Each structure stands twice: as structure tokens, then as C-alpha cells.
Amino acid sequence: MALKLELIRPEIALFIAACIVMIVGLSKQHATRTACAWICGVGLVVAGFLAATTPVPRIATGAGLMPELIPYAKTLIAAAALPILLLLTGTVDRDYEHRVARGERFDPIRATRGEFYAFFLFSVMGVMLCASADDLIWLFLALELTSLPTYIMVAISTSRLRSQEAAVKYFFLGAFGAAMFLYGFAMLYGATGTTMLLQMARSFGEHGVGTLAVVGMLFAIIGVGFKIAAVPMHFYTPDVYQGASAPVAAHLAFAPKAAGFLTLILLLTTLGWSALPAVGGPGLPEPIRVALWVMAALTMTVGNVMAILQTSIKRILAYSSVAHSGYMLVGLIAGPGDGSLWRNGLAASLFYLLSYAAMNLGAFAVLACVERRARGSDEHAEIETVEDLRGLCRTQPALGWTMVVCALSLLGFPPLLGFFAKLFLFTSAISAGELPLAVVMGVNSAIAAFYYLRLVSAAYFDDRDERLPSGHVTPFSGRVFAAVASALSTVALLPFIGPLHAAGRRAVSTPAPVAQAPADAHAPPTRAAAAASDR
């Protein structure tokens, strides 16, 4: 009990911060209200610090499935949530605060600032809880905690009708997905008689994976597919991203996706892919491998082809986020291999998630930074179509170049972070014998060039139609800072690829007892293997 509390210290820090924010957001003093974002920031920094300093060896005795994943994933999540928080500043209550500043009486009922930031923290907390899950019940609750606050964040992100429409679409498909993976979890429990992930892994190792477990796992994968926006549960993505304001869309592109991939990694690990065919073990059961294969190929292709057909930047980025989920699924199919740098698909997926968080955030941040007056009113509107980006490198050099760098990195252009992330996925897929999948991925990367280069050329080339209304930079300097910081990180993180990837490999290594449980696993790759490859 005490050990579990020790494990979730970062979440407790976030919970306390969220509770304070909810109260502070109702204050009558404007200065106190604006402290909300600062309290959130402090909460995230403290959570990140606690996550990074939690003593790992003591966790390992707690017998989680992947004990090393906990500090790694939580530190990563806290680090990625900080720039998202910067982006979220000024999203809600902006017009209301203007009216209050002009002398209207402040009515706490009408202010949404407190809830908005608190829901953001709750959602981040849900992602962290996914990482520390050791039980199906915990996993279910963590996934729901990640998603439920985001439905409300979408609904209140702008006062426009389309935000509410987006929230309803998001919620209904979300509930559908949740019911799917819950039913899958029920079947997994039925097949093994336990909800503890570690005992499930032992049961699969001893008795093999039965039909009920395979069907349950398929339901769980499809349901979690909603969180990562994978085919066939991707329909909501473009509508929801377009309807939500850009900062909230940036959060949606990261938090549920991270939660979904952490869940998939944990679930698939219980099937004992720690012993792959390459080292003599059984690997993933064939039906699950085929299902994941088809899912990954379809997700990549649908995402990229649909993105070409779009004119709205947010819809392009939404379909690109679908496509990137497909790439990350490739790493999951490849599995941990022998745990080395080029063969570890799980670590490649985690690394891709990290890179994707950085570069995708930059692209959304540009949308959040450039605003213009809506026609016929003095409300602020975001830029919408690719045409609105034209000449951005000349009018707003910092933001324009952020868009150029981030789009190139998303494309996987050689010297940038996105290239290395994709490279690791390729090598892991090839070394796991998934050559056709690697080819599909290569073709898709080529298709993706089409629309990413459209973003790049729109921002870079200076052939702006002067009759169009021009955009101006948002008054919230935090957003610009977040945009530039994420663009810089796609370059600044390059020297740290080695250590980051090594940390990822350590994170996905399973301790010896799990790997030894299956009697027919000849050479269980363990932390020792990962340590050997570090050298």
C-alpha cells in the first residue's frame, strides 16, 4: 500500500495542484485568477521532479510488469505537458476577462478558467497513471481519467457552436471505444482469472494464450485504438481537432495518444513477446499480430491519403496524427527484439512518441500563435487554411520557421529529430522480419511529403495575396515561446538521441521473473540484455 503511494507521488502532486487551481480560478481578484497557469506549471515541474527521482530499485520489488517504464514515461509526460500548458494560456475566458476589465461585475459561475486548467491536470494525471498501471482495473480507470476531462476541454475551448459539436462527436465515439476495451478487459479477466498484469503474463506463459484471451485482446486493441486515433476508430480526429481550439487540439494529439500507447505496450507485454521468434520464443499470437499489422498499414495509408485531400491546416495535422499512430504501431509489432539499439521496436515507439510530441506541438503552436479578427466582429479567430500561412517566414519569421522546421521534422527530413525516430522504427521492423510493413511505411513517408511540403512551401515562399486579411501574433507570449522551444528541440535534442533511446530501452525491459515464466522461452531478453546493448 505504502509502496503504491510512493509510486504515484507525481500524480498526487498534480492532484493537489488541480484542487488548488479549481478554487483559485474562482477568485474575484484578477491577479489571483491569473495565478492558475502558474500553479499548474509548478505542479507539473514538481511532478516531473518526483517522477525522475523516484527510486527505481525499490519500485522493482513492487513487481510491476515494466517497473522501469514508470519513471521514464512520467518524466517524459511532465516534460511534454509543460509546453502544452504554455499553449493553453488564454484559451478560455478571454472575451469574458475583457468585459470584466471594462467594468462588468465578475461572476464566478461564468468563469471557466479554474475548471479548464484543473481538467488539463487531471488528464495529464490519467496518462501518468497509465504508465504506473499494474492492474486492468487501474488501467481502465486511468484511460477514462485521461479522456473524460478532454471532452469538456473541447466543449469549452471556444464559445463557437463547432466546439460543442466536436465535443459531442468526441464524447460519443470515446464512450463507444471505452465500452469496447472494457469488454475486452472483461474477456481477458475471464481467460486468466486475474486482473493483475503480472499474473496475467504468468498465466499466459504457463497455459498459453487461449481463444478467449485473443478475442479479448483484439477488443482491447480496437477500443484503445480510439485513444491513439487508429483505423477503424479514427473518424472523429479531423472533426474534433478542427472544432477544438488549436492549443486543446495540441493536447488531444499528445495526451490520449501517449496513454493509448502505454496501455498497448503493457497489454501486449503480458502476452510474453519478451520472447520473440528471433530468440526462440513464441512472439505475439498470430491473430493479434495480423490484426495489428492490418491496423498499422491501414492507419498509415488512410491518414496520409486523407491528409492530401484537406485544405484546413488543422485537418491536415489531424490526419497526420492518424498516420503517425500507424508508424508507432509498427514498433509495437516489431516488439523488443533482442533489446539492442536498432532492433528494439518498443523503445523505437516510445522515442517516436517523444519526438512526435515535440514536433507536432510546434506545428499546432503556430496555429495558436497567429490569429486574426473574424470578419464582421472583433472576436479572435485562428487561421484556417494553408493559404493563410503564406509568407509567414517574412511577416513572422520566428513562427514561420517554426512551421518549416516542425513540418520537415514530421516528414522525417534527414538531420531533424523526426528522421532518427523513423529510422529506429524502420530498422526494428526489418530486423523483426516485417519487411512488407517497412515497405508500406516507406511508401507512406513518401506520400506524406506531399502535404508536409505544402505546409513548408506555404510558409516559406513569399507570394502572399495582399487582399487576404493578414494575421497578427497573439498577445500571449507563452504560446510563442512554446512554439519556438518545440521547433528548437527538434534540433537541440539531436545530441541526446543516444541517452534518450537507451533510457527508453531500459524502460521497456521486463524484469527476469516474467520472462522466465514461460517454460519454452529459451533466451529471455531482460534488463541484462538491454544493459549489454548500452555498452
Added chain:
Amino acid sequence: MSISSLAALAAAAPLEGGLRQVTLYHYLFVSAAMFCLGVVGFLTRRNLIIMFLCTELMFQAAGLALIAFGRYHLNFTGDVFVIFVLTIAAAEAALALALVVLLFRRKETLDASAWAELRG
């Protein structure tokens, strides 16, 4: 009659034959049927409230399966899981009704196809 009391009856089985013959598979069949009804309803109906009730039906189908499996494996994990599922279902119901009310105020309809501003 609630599901849990049915399960208790099946275990105690005062009638010779009767409920004693209700096995795990009967529960699983009912649960699968509920789940399929929920899926079909969700995909075919266009009224927001009915669609939400269909997702509730899917949740409760999973709950029924959990309880049946818990009884089968003779542990309480399934029952504990169901308590949490009910809590989440209640939270989702609150959220769903709030959203539906919000939308109804602005368009005076519950038809999902009336909401098509976002297309592309």
C-alpha cells in the same frame, strides 16, 4: 431481478434442475447479446440520447460478463471491477446529459445528423 441476485440464485438453486443448469455460457451469451445490441443501436440510431443509452448497454454487458467470470473463477476481482465500471458509467452519464442539454439549447433537436458543421 438484479444480475447479482440471479447469480446468487443460480448458486443456491433451491429448485431441482431449474437454475442450477444456468452455466457461465448462459451469462456470456446474454452479455454478448447485450453488447451486440448496443453496437448495432449505436451505429444505426441517430437520436443522441438513444445512442448514449446504447453505449450504457455495452458497458453493462461488460459488467455482466465480469460478474459471471468472477463467479466462475471464485474470486471477487470481477465484482470489484464492476463497482468501478458503474462509477465511470455514472460519470459518463453526467457528462453526456450535460453535453446533450447544451446542444439542445442551441439547436432544439436531438438528431445527430443535424450536427454537420464540421465536414471535409
